[in-house]
Amino acid sequence: MALSITDRCVNCYACMDVCPSDAITQGASQFEIDALKCTECAGHFADPQCASICPVEEALLDGLGHVIHPPGSLTGIPPTLRLQDGGSADEWRATP
Amino acid sequence: MELIATSAANEPKASGCSAKGCGSSDDSLAHLPEALRKRVQNHPCFSEKAHHHFARMHVAVAPACNIQCNYCNRKYDCSNESRPGVVSEVLSPDEAVHKVKTVAAAIPQMTVLGIAGPGDPLANPDRTFATFRRLAEEAPDIKLCVSTNGLRLPEFADEMAKYNIEHVTITMNCLDPEIGAKIYPWIYWNNRRIRGVKAAKILIRNQLKGLEMLVERGILVKVNSVMIPGVNDQHLKEVSKLVKEKGAFLHNVMPLIAEAEHGTFYGLTGQRSPSGAELRELQDSCADSMSMMRHCRQCRADAVGMLGEDRGQEFTLDQIEGKEIDYAAAMVKRKQVHDAILEQLDAEHQAAANSDTTTAARGPAILMAVSSSGQGVINQHFGHATEFLIYRVDDTKVEHVGQRKVELYCGGPGDCPEEENRLQGHLNALSDCQAVLSAKIGIGPWQQLEQAGIAPSGEYAYEAIETGLRLFYNDLLAQGKLQPTGELATEASA
Numbered sequence: 001m002a003l004s005i006t007d008r009c010v011n012c013y014a015c016m017d018v019c020p021s022d023a024i025t026q027g028a029s030q031f032e033i034d035a036l037k038c039t040e041c042a043g044h045f046a047d048p049q050c051a052s053i054c055p056v057e058e059a060l061l062d063g064l065g066h067v068i069h070p071p072g073s074l075t076g077i078p079p080t081l082r083l084q085d086g087g088s089a090d091e092w093r094a095t096p
Numbered sequence: 097m098e099l100i101a102t103s104a105a106n107e108p109k110a111s112g113c114s115a116k117g118c119g120s121s122d123d124s125l126a127h128l129p130e131a132l133r134k135r136v137q138n139h140p141c142f143s144e145k146a147h148h149h150f151a152r153m154h155v156a157v158a159p160a161c162n163i164q165c166n167y168c169n170r171k172y173d174c175s176n177e178s179r180p181g182v183v184s185e186v187l188s189p190d191e192a193v194h195k196v197k198t199v200a201a202a203i204p205q206m207t208v209l210g211i212a213g214p215g216d217p218l219a220n221p222d223r224t225f226a227t228f229r230r231l232a233e234e235a236p237d238i239k240l241c242v243s244t245n246g247l248r249l250p251e252f253a254d255e256m257a258k259y260n261i262e263h264v265t266i267t268m269n270c271l272d273p274e275i276g277a278k279i280y281p282w283i284y285w286n287n288r289r290i291r292g293v294k295a296a297k298i299l300i301r302n303q304l305k306g307l308e309m310l311v312e313r314g315i316l317v318k319v320n321s322v323m324i325p326g327v328n329d330q331h332l333k334e335v336s337k338l339v340k341e342k343g344a345f346l347h348n349v350m351p352l353i354a355e356a357e358h359g360t361f362y363g364l365t366g367q368r369s370p371s372g373a374e375l376r377e378l379q380d381s382c383a384d385s386m387s388m389m390r391h392c393r394q395c396r397a398d399a400v401g402m403l404g405e406d407r408g409q410e411f412t413l414d415q416i417e418g419k420e421i422d423y424a425a426a427m428v429k430r431k432q433v434h435d436a437i438l439e440q441l442d443a444e445h446q447a448a449a450n451s452d453t454t455t456a457a458r459g460p461a462i463l464m465a466v467s468s469s470g471q472g473v474i475n476q477h478f479g480h481a482t483e484f485l486i487y488r489v490d491d492t493k494v495e496h497v498g499q500r501k502v503e504l505y506c507g508g509p510g511d512c513p514e515e516e517n518r519l520q521g522h523l524n525a526l527s528d529c530q531a532v533l534s535a536k537i538g539i540g541p542w543q544q545l546e547q548a549g550i551a552p553s554g555e556y557a558y559e560a561i562e563t564g565l566r567l568f569y570n571d572l573l574a575q576g577k578l579q580p581t582g583e584l585a586t587e588a589s590a
Binding site: 010011012013014017018045046047049051052053055056074075076077078081082083 | 159160161162164166170171186215219220222281282284287288289356357359361364365
């Protein structure tokens with residue numbers, strides 16, 4: 001199983017630096033996870049490292065395509081107050 | 097080992113004058129021993145005097161962060177915002193080195209290169225230290241500087257000392273983890289995301305440990321704190337006291353920036369920022385125990401130029417690509433420019449030390465505002481000001497205590513539909529000042545200032561700021577126009 005990155009990514013490099021599998025690279029518009037290399041950090045760490053440092057809500061999906069950090073879970077900002085900029089989250093959200 | 101910054105911090109007590117500065121001095125660092133004064137005299141962020149003459153730049157090589165602060169939005173790609181954490185383009189270390197050399201050649205007054213983000217420099221150790229390593233070798237006349245949240249300071253204190261980094265800023269907003277939990281939702285530590293009080297405890301412990309380690313290594317440490325009304329404002333006096341005890345050199349209490357359009361937690365949840373007067377009062381109360389920085393402009397993580405100005409747009413990657421820089425030649429020119437400025441500053445320092453103020457008449461401590469576009473001179477039209485420098489003046493001292501941002505109200509003839517509204521903003525920003533000095537003031541604003549009890553003057557145009565303030569103060573005092581301000585009077589006689 002592998003995690004993946006959505007277009008919410010702000011290209012901050014944090015995940016690339018902490019990935020133990022060198023699975024993350026900078027793509028054309030955002031960082032990308034190589035599904036063949038990603039181990040979800042099994043055998044390395046208790047939690048996937050990219051998901052432990054990523055500061056952006058809805059930027060990471062788990063192996064089933066579920067959002068790992070839903071709105072409000074990292075910033076504490078109530079979803080109703082969030083700025084609606086960037087791509088629409090609904091396009092890719094949660095289709096298991 | 098001799099603790100340089102600690103012994104310096106104790107100096108004022110030994111010589112019997114307060115940390116606010118002594119004698120006729122207008123510089124909160126004037127009490128420093130000569131060796132320390134020399135170390136900060138060309139650093140615009142560590143010396144108020146220096147910031148009128150020397151410039152700084154930040155290179156954005158550090159995009160990753162290991163903590164979340166409630167005043168920060170990690171989507172930082174904006175060229176119209178001027179505040180920390182914001183940049184337009186992230187640079188590789190090689191690009192950064194090229195940019196630094198290009199700017200150093202074009203702006204010889206640029207003495208300091210800082211890495212401040214847009215994330216945390218020590219959360220990007222490879223990119224940060226690769227940049228420093230090359231600059232220490234290839235541009236040895238530039239001071240290197242880091243601004244960090246402190247989480248990984250204990251780990252990197254030795255490495256920082258290796259690259260001749262003389263100045264470090266740690267942002268510390270609290271000592272109490274309960275307060276910290278209201279400012280920092282999480283940290284990334286030991287490969288885990290940690291939240292709440294537990295996270296704040298680790299962060300604060302590392303900040304204090306890092307501060308001690310830097311001081312032990314002879315590095316000058318400035319502590320930045322964001323003043324968040326109702327969250328940490330009452331607590332920052334304690335922070336000031338403790339970081340001084342631990343050997344920090346300077347404390348910079350900055351106002352929270354929180355607009356809804358920035359998309360930050362504080363901005364979107366309606367947390368208010370402090371007023372200019374509230375900020376000054378807190379800075380004054382901290383000044384009893386610590387030297388305070390009052391001239392911070394809260395610049396971007398890719399700012400270029402004098403404090404308060406940003407020339408970053410002149411040095412984008414597109415514009416500097418392929419430019420050949422003869423750095424050896426640039427260093428010769430830079431040295432000439434630096435020597436000339438330092439000679440002037442030394443002369444001013446000597447003059448201040450020698451000046452006799454005992455003959456001055458007794459007068460109250462008041463606040464006065466100045467519009468200046470740089471060089472320490474009253475050289476800006478009232479209507480062109482986007483900020484006013486605020487000074488506390490009494491019969492012996494002229495002391496810079498801050499600045500107030502205002503909306504530009506004059507865009508030239510025929511562009512004043514909102515003039516009255518915007519002028520009200522000026523009057524609010526200067527409401528605790530008794531005088532304002534500009535190169536020129538139009539008749540409309542002049543009358544409104546007078547009605548608001550603020551004495552305007554264009555008479556001291558192109559004078560040195562301190563000279564103009566002293567002369568206008570004496571003039572107003574002689575005319576019996578100065579009002580004693582309770583709180584300021586106490587401060588001055590303390």
